[in-house]
Amino acid sequence: MTSEVPSPGSPDPDAQALLAAVAVQLRAKGERMSAPRRAVLTALATTAGHLSTEEIATAVAEIAPQVHRTSVYRALAALSELGVVQHVHLGHGATAYHLTGTRGPHLHAQCRQCGRIIDLPADLLVSVADRMGALHGFELDATHVALSGLCADCAAEPNFEEHHHKHSPIAT
Amino acid sequence: MTSEVPSPGSPDPDAQALLAAVAVQLRAKGERMSAPRRAVLTALATTAGHLSTEEIATAVAEIAPQVHRTSVYRALAALSELGVVQHVHLGHGATAYHLTGTRGPHLHAQCRQCGRIIDLPADLLVSVADRMGALHGFELDATHVALSGLCADCAAEPNFEEHHHKHSPIAT
DNA sequence: GTTGTTGCAAATTGTTTGCACTGGT
DNA sequence: ACCAGTGCAAACAATTTGCAACAAC
Numbered sequence: 001m002t003s004e005v006p007s008p009g010s011p012d013p014d015a016q017a018l019l020a021a022v023a024v025q026l027r028a029k030g031e032r033m034s035a036p037r038r039a040v041l042t043a044l045a046t047t048a049g050h051l052s053t054e055e056i057a058t059a060v061a062e063i064a065p066q067v068h069r070t071s072v073y074r075a076l077a078a079l080s081e082l083g084v085v086q087h088v089h090l091g092h093g094a095t096a097y098h099l100t101g102t103r104g105p106h107l108h109a110q111c112r113q114c115g116r117i118i119d120l121p122a123d124l125l126v127s128v129a130d131r132m133g134a135l136h137g138f139e140l141d142a143t144h145v146a147l148s149g150l151c152a153d154c155a156a157e158p159n160f161e162e163h164h165h166k167h168s169p170i171a172t
Numbered sequence: 173m174t175s176e177v178p179s180p181g182s183p184d185p186d187a188q189a190l191l192a193a194v195a196v197q198l199r200a201k202g203e204r205m206s207a208p209r210r211a212v213l214t215a216l217a218t219t220a221g222h223l224s225t226e227e228i229a230t231a232v233a234e235i236a237p238q239v240h241r242t243s244v245y246r247a248l249a250a251l252s253e254l255g256v257v258q259h260v261h262l263g264h265g266a267t268a269y270h271l272t273g274t275r276g277p278h279l280h281a282q283c284r285q286c287g288r289i290i291d292l293p294a295d296l297l298v299s300v301a302d303r304m305g306a307l308h309g310f311e312l313d314a315t316h317v318a319l320s321g322l323c324a325d326c327a328a329e330p331n332f333e334e335h336h337h338k339h340s341p342i343a344t
Numbered sequence: 345g346t347t348g349t350t351g352c353a354a355a356t357t358g359t360t361t362g363c364a365c366t367g368g369t
Numbered sequence: 370a371c372c373a374g375t376g377c378a379a380a381c382a383a384t385t386t387g388c389a390a391c392a393a394c
Contacts, residue, residue: 027368027369030372030373031373031374032367032368032369032372032373032374033368034367034368034373034374034375035367035375036374036375037374053358053359054358066376067375067376068375068376068377069358069359070359070360070361070375070376070377071374071375071376073358073359073360074360074374074375075374078374087344089261089263089264089265089317089320091261091316091317092261093261093265093267093358095265109304109308109310109312111310112313112316118308118310120304120307124300124303124304125300127299128296128297128300131296132281132292132296132319132321135292136281136290136323136324137323137324137327138281138283138290138321138322138323138324138327139321139322139323139327140281140319140320140321141284141320141321141322142319142320142321144263144284144320144321144344145261145263145317145318145319145320146317147304147312147314147317148261148312148313148314148316148317149304149310149311149312149313149314149316150310150311150313151308151309151310151311152308152309152310155309155310155311172252172259172316199393199394202347202348203348203349204347204348204349204392204393204394205393206348206349206350206392206393207350207392208349208350209349225383225384226383238351239350239351240350240351240352241383241384242350242351242352242384242385242386243349243350243351245383245384245385246349246350246385247349250349265383
């Protein structure tokens, strides 16, 4: 939990390639690659999971301490705009960010007890989407919000033993 | 839109009954019925829809102007605790509240463009829930978050013509 | 008369904005 | 050299908390 960021010595080819590719995309739009953006991308790339703004800010602080929190927000906005970064709305009030490429398209579910996020197959809701389309003409974007419920561990143990707590303490 | 609150003259039997019933439940727990709680319940009862804290606060201000915003939050917390009020997490960062009894159990979907909320049959996700249970032991609570997407109107008109805007301007 | 609840003001938390300056290209 | 992007401080919005006064029971 304290250091999933690669030490300055480990180049991490994947992250390097990502930075280069994004730099190109940015330049194509007349925008620029910068330290904060690099740090945010690195944070996201080295986790492969879903991070809250809070968690990204923390990770960035370890990677590039001089980067201001404000710039993290701005970097996330810019990268979202670019399409490299996506976000998922979790229950409660939190938003989680992840790289668009990562692990292909997938849906999310979050445990309302321990906050754990579970990835689900992208096609899980296709029939539901079809039904909603037929019923209301509603065009479902299933990846955009996380389904809510209880993970296996928390369902088994009804009380809050805060099993893993990889994410937030969650209220509801 | 400006006044769905009943004028002081109209008693509204449904709301009255609700207030009485909740008062009993509160007392059973050693708690009390009060002006703010009455106002919040009335606001929710007279809308039958889903209201944001903002909207509730506004409605309450019309019903009982002396009620402080803080008390609205506290009333919502108390009534949620009691189980009379439930909330749904909408995309973006908003939370909508509604009476537990209202229109029976149902799911929600929200248009990410205009914010409109659509009610869906409660059983829409049962097969998905089963699949998640089998796959991960995850116990889905489908009512707790709103599915996200585009409503028919907004899907037809790709640009933001802010069709109805019953709810928030929504960003994403 | 108790004590749960309120109103208010102040503290918190999370995010955004204005602006002079820095750094990528 | 140009101007997008940054750091910082201040503005903002939304919710929470401490506490004395109040009112439901």
